[in-house]
Amino acid sequence: MIFPDLKFFQPGEFSCKCCGANNMQPTFLWKIEQARELAAIPFSVNSGYRCPKHNKDEGGKPSSDHLSGRGADIKAATGREKFLIVNAALNTGITRIGVGENFIHLGDGQNNPKRVLWTY
Secondary structure, eight states, rough: OOOOSSSSOGGGGSSSTTOOOOOHHHHHHHHHHHHHHHSSSEEEEEEEOOOOHHHHHHHHOTTOOTTTTTTEEEESSSSSHHHHHHHHHHHOOOEEEOOOSSEEEOOTTTTTOEEEEOOO
16 A cells, blocks of 8 residues: 555554554545645544454444545534534535544445434
8 A cells, every 4th residue: 555645644543553554545544634724633543444354343333434545534623623624624625524423434445325413
């Protein structure tokens, strides 16, 4: 996997937490990089690429954006951070957004519905 030259992230931030695999897709990484710039706040990656075992252990769906390297969970402790992240993501074309208590899922999985927002 060849990673694009990222200003705000290191490729290892997106590696699977259980095995270190990393199959993040460059087009998604460019979008999340642009979102980080637009939001103008740090993005801390809680979860990026997940191998099938790790995805299952996390309760992820079989069609999870994480499995295809087209999803990431970004730490968001406050409502203001959540707003800035979601607004920036929408402005970069990321249209699969999940809102958790302390994170935002950003995704653009090709085989998943677009323009969806959900809560955990």
